[in-house]
Amino acid sequence: MADKRADTQIMPQLSDQELLDARARLPQHVVHRSFVAETVVLNLRTGKYHGLNPTAGKMLEALAAAPTAGATVPELAREYGVEPAKVESDLIVLCQGLLERGLIEMVDADPA
Amino acid sequence: MQTQPEAPADPARERAARSAAFGLLLEVDPGIEIPGISDVDATGVGGLDIPAPGSLISPPAAQPPTRVRLDPRELARRWNRAEHTSKRVRELRDGEAVLLSVELAPRAGYLLYAPGFGRILIAPDGAELICEPEPGCSQWTALLTAQALPLTATLRGFEVLHASGVVLQGRAALFAGPPGAGKSSLAAALLRRGAALLSDDTVALEPHSGGLIAHPGAALLQLRAAEHNRLSAGERAILGPPETFLDKQRYSPSVSASPAPFGELFLLERSTHGPPIERIEAVDPFALLASTFNLSVRTPERLTRHLDLAVTLAATERIYRLRVQPGMDATQLAEIVHERLLEL
Numbered sequence: 001m002a003d004k005r006a007d008t009q010i011m012p013q014l015s016d017q018e019l020l021d022a023r024a025r026l027p028q029h030v031v032h033r034s035f036v037a038e039t040v041v042l043n044l045r046t047g048k049y050h051g052l053n054p055t056a057g058k059m060l061e062a063l064a065a066a067p068t069a070g071a072t073v074p075e076l077a078r079e080y081g082v083e084p085a086k087v088e089s090d091l092i093v094l095c096q097g098l099l100e101r102g103l104i105e106m107v108d109a110d111p112a
Numbered sequence: 113m114q115t116q117p118e119a120p121a122d123p124a125r126e127r128a129a130r131s132a133a134f135g136l137l138l139e140v141d142p143g144i145e146i147p148g149i150s151d152v153d154a155t156g157v158g159g160l161d162i163p164a165p166g167s168l169i170s171p172p173a174a175q176p177p178t179r180v181r182l183d184p185r186e187l188a189r190r191w192n193r194a195e196h197t198s199k200r201v202r203e204l205r206d207g208e209a210v211l212l213s214v215e216l217a218p219r220a221g222y223l224l225y226a227p228g229f230g231r232i233l234i235a236p237d238g239a240e241l242i243c244e245p246e247p248g249c250s251q252w253t254a255l256l257t258a259q260a261l262p263l264t265a266t267l268r269g270f271e272v273l274h275a276s277g278v279v280l281q282g283r284a285a286l287f288a289g290p291p292g293a294g295k296s297s298l299a300a301a302l303l304r305r306g307a308a309l310l311s312d313d314t315v316a317l318e319p320h321s322g323g324l325i326a327h328p329g330a331a332l333l334q335l336r337a338a339e340h341n342r343l344s345a346g347e348r349a350i351l352g353p354p355e356t357f358l359d360k361q362r363y364s365p366s367v368s369a370s371p372a373p374f375g376e377l378f379l380l381e382r383s384t385h386g387p388p389i390e391r392i393e394a395v396d397p398f399a400l401l402a403s404t405f406n407l408s409v410r411t412p413e414r415l416t417r418h419l420d421l422a423v424t425l426a427a428t429e430r431i432y433r434l435r436v437q438p439g440m441d442a443t444q445l446a447e448i449v450h451e452r453l454l455e456l
Contacts, residue, residue: 031416033423037394040401042419044412049401049419 014106016092020070022106024063024095030103032060041103050101055080059094060104068109069095130177133257134265134272134316135327135371136238139177144243146180146253148330148364176239178264180256184244187233194220202408212259214408222263222408229255238267251357257330262314262405266414270316270327271421272405275377277310277326278302279368280453283375284310284326287434288403293380294436294445297339300363301446304347308368309333314405317374317421324374324424331367334360342441376430376456378449379403383435388448395431397422430456 014022026032032041039057041050052060058079062072069091076091077084098104129151131138140146191198194217201222202214215223222234230245230252241260245252262272275288276295280302287295296312303309311329318325333351335343340354340361354361379392379399400422425431432452436445 029412031419033397033419035395035397035423035426038397040397040419040422042415044415047410047415049398051398 019092019095021068023109024069024104024106026064027105043102056094134261134329135270136265137177139179141181143182146256148257148332178238180241182243187242187244190220191223224260226255232260234264238264265316266406266409270318273315273403274405275315276312277315278307279310279372280307284372285375285453286315286377287380289380294442296333296335297442298445300333301442303350303365305450309365310368325371326374327371328368331364333363333365336360378432378434380434380436386435388435389452390433392431392433395426400425
């Protein structure tokens with residue numbers, strides 16, 4: 001069976017705005033599990049475990065479900081009671097960190 | 113229709129003794145006697161019937177036995193053919209000296225080498241262990257019980273914790289912590305309080321009905337000389353006569369006859385302050401991951417299973433910090449743990 005994921009273009013180096021407009025997805029070689037005070041992200045290719053604090057863990061879950069990274073901002077801002085601009089900057093830092101470690105991929109947003 | 117000819121009978125296999133340890137059903141060739149692992153009869157593993165779907169021992173019953181045999185020539189033949197594809201996946205050193213190395217060649221399996229003890233080649237699926245003891249080494253089977261069988265259990269789908277464990281009131285209480293924290297001494301002290309030994313140093317766990325089952329390991333328990341000297345006459349009577357093994361005294365107390373549901377995990381730490389025992393509300397997942405015994409098997413399936421075990425353990429909400437304070441000996445610690453276990 002063909003991997004539909006292969007049809008999606010993985011985006012190269014992105015500006016902050018391009019990053020917010022793109023969709024984040026977890027590669028097949030990445031799994032994550034939530035614990036009470038931490039989310040553990042495991043890269044099955046490298047065998048390395050990475051820890052995320054509860055806020056970053058929540059952001060990762062939101063990113064994986066949203067059509068674009070930027071679409072998660074209003075809900076996260078409401079949930080944590082902070083300015084959207086603050087959420088946006090934290091989200092960009094998180095995405096860049098996850099990208100550097102191969103834990104997410106940024107792809108074109110769904111046409112819909 | 114032509115049928116496949118039957119494989120020729122293997123006389124050694126026919127005479128092999130069946131044993132159980134770390135959740136594995138073992139078929140041990142004549143000529144190998146593994147201290148701490150005793151034979152089971154033809155119908156039972158650890159006192160339970162095989163096969164018994166849904167029972168606590170379903171994995172070993174569902175899997176073919178793991179064969180353990182002595183065959184240095186076959187080991188050399190298989191390894192020599194595959195060695196060019198091998199890579200070292202683990203090494204345990206004491207300064208310059210290599211105490212243990214593990215090499216993986218995908219087609220041949222995992223080769224364990226402990227200088228002074230010998231080599232053991234474990235098939236990639238854990239179905240066979242081929243042993244090559246070093247000449248004159250009477251205690252080479254320690255490499256089997258301490259390293260090869262726990263690694264094989266991992267290949268067979270179990271997760272192995274670097275922990276000692278006892279069974280008390282039908283539940284497994286496990287003790288993890290850094291070397292020298294007192295895991296074995298605590299287990300020994302609990303035997304005197306009516307517990308049965310589950311395993312010393314490595315405990316095989318498997319998921320079962322949303323929980324976990326802990327499997328008995330070898331009936332061996334090792335204590336440092338200082339701990340051995342502190343044992344009371346009553347404790348020595350329970351542990352039986354020791355033999356010297358490296359820098360420790362090794363005992364062969366009776367081991368739990370059957371697997372037990374997971375009860376509690378105690379994380380031992382040396383500390384000068386805080387209550388001696390407390391439940392951990394938000395357990396550090398990395399502390400659980402670090403409690404794993406086997407770091408050699410790093411397939412995606414196993415790594416995922418490893419993480420899932422940490423999730424399952426954390427979800428039990430029965431993980432405790434056990435602080436070993438200065439001057440506290442294993443007997444006092446056992447009293448604290450015993451009281452807590454009776455309360456639960």
